[in-house]
Amino acid sequence: MLDPLIDRAALPADASLAQVVDAVHRIPFGPPSAPSAQATLDEWRGTGTTKHELLAAALQRGWPQTRPTLVHRVHRCTPEHARERFGDEAAAAVPEDGLWDVHRYLLVELGGERVVLDVTYPSMPGWDGSSSMEVAAGEGTDHEAGPDPDRELRVLEAAHCDPRSRQSFVTALTASLASV
Numbered sequence: 001m002l003d004p005l006i007d008r009a010a011l012p013a014d015a016s017l018a019q020v021v022d023a024v025h026r027i028p029f030g031p032p033s034a035p036s037a038q039a040t041l042d043e044w045r046g047t048g049t050t051k052h053e054l055l056a057a058a059l060q061r062g063w064p065q066t067r068p069t070l071v072h073r074v075h076r077c078t079p080e081h082a083r084e085r086f087g088d089e090a091a092a093a094v095p096e097d098g099l100w101d102v103h104r105y106l107l108v109e110l111g112g113e114r115v116v117l118d119v120t121y122p123s124m125p126g127w128d129g130s131s132s133m134e135v136a137a138g139e140g141t142d143h144e145a146g147p148d149p150d151r152e153l154r155v156l157e158a159a160h161c162d163p164r165s166r167q168s169f170v171t172a173l174t175a176s177l178a179s180v
Contacts, residue, residue, distance in 0.1 A: 001037060001038075001041065001054055001057035001058045001061060002020070002057075002058040002061040002062045004041055005020065005023065005024070005041060005054065005058050006020070006023075008041055008044065009023035009026075011023055017059070017062070017063050017066070017129075018127060018129040020055070020058055020059070020062065021055065021117060021119060021127045022126055022127065024051055024054055024055045024058070024119045025051075025119035025122060025126055025127065026122050027040060027044055027045060027046050027051055027054075027119075027122070028044065028045045028122060028177075028178075029045070029046070029047065029120065029121055029122065029173070029174065029177045030045040030046070030047070030174045030177075030178070031045075031046075031047055031170065031174065032045055032046055032047075032050055035047070035049060035050055035150075036050060036053070037050055037053040037054035037057055040053075040054050041054060047120070047170075048103055048104045048105065048118070048120035048136065049104045049150075049153060051119050051120060052070055052104045052105060052106045052117075052118075052119065052120075053070070053104075053149070053150075055068070055106055055117065055119055056068040056069075056070055056106055059106075059108060063108075065109070066108040066109055066110065067108065067109045068106055068107070068108050069106065069107045069108075069144055069145065070104055070105075070106060070144075070145035070149045071104065071105050071106065071107055071142050071143065071144050071145065072102050072103070072104055072142070072143045072145060072149075072152065072153055072156050073102065073103045073104075073105065073135060073137045073140045073141065073142050073143075074100065074101075074102050074140050074141045074143070074156055074160050075100070075101060075102075075103060075137040075138045075139065075140030075141075076098045076099070076100050076101075076138065076140070077094055077098055077099055077100075077101055077137070077138060077169070078094065078098040078138075079091045079092075079094045079095075079096065079098070081098075081138050082094045082169070082173075085136070086173055086176050086177065087176050089172055089175060089176040090169065090172045090173045090176040090177075092172065093168045093169045093171070093172035093173070094165075094169055095165055099161070099162060099165040099166060099169060100160040100161050100162070101137065101160075101161060101166060101169075102153060102156045102157050102160060102161065103120070103135070103136060103137035103140075104145075104149075104153065105117065105118040105120070105135050105136070105137075106118070106119075107144070110130065111130075115130070115131065115132050116132035116133055116134075116135060117132075117133055118133045118134065118135050118136050119133075120136045121136055121177065123177065124136060143156065
């Protein structure tokens with residue numbers, strides 16, 4: 001995935017780790033036609049799930065020493081949190097008592113430290129090249145993914161999420177972020 005990403009993002013062939021992270025971070029938020037890194041790369045839009053899958057694959061290829069690890073955070077999104085992060089349109093899609101969601105981000109190892117990379121939303125601050133980024137989801141319970149992260153994500157979503165509420169929120173969030 002690294003070489004096609006470098007080509008698609010118009011990065012130099014010897015792109016740095018920070019340049020690759022920034023390129024994935026800049027991919028617009030929105031569900032691609034298929035929930036995959038390849039579809040995100042092809043369509044140049046993605047969700048936290050697909051963008052982090054793409055970034056993990058690129059880092060594994062170009063910087064395997066970073067040992068990229070996908071992480072799923074089970075969290076509750078309240079209307080207040082959604083309004084603060086994404087605006088009124090997204091907040092209006094969140095039930096009054098909130099909704100449960102599963103957010104994906106990435107952990108990497110840099111200089112002996114574990115560093116959080118969350119490239120979900122281009123509107124959030126970028127990566128400084130060394131310290132952890134803020135996780136876009138609110139506080140919650142983190143689950144490091146194992147050998148089948150997509151299956152693990154589906155299991156967590158089935159256990160915690162109301163699919164209709166979640167889909168309404170993702171639709172409103174996508175529309176809200178497209179207007180930014």
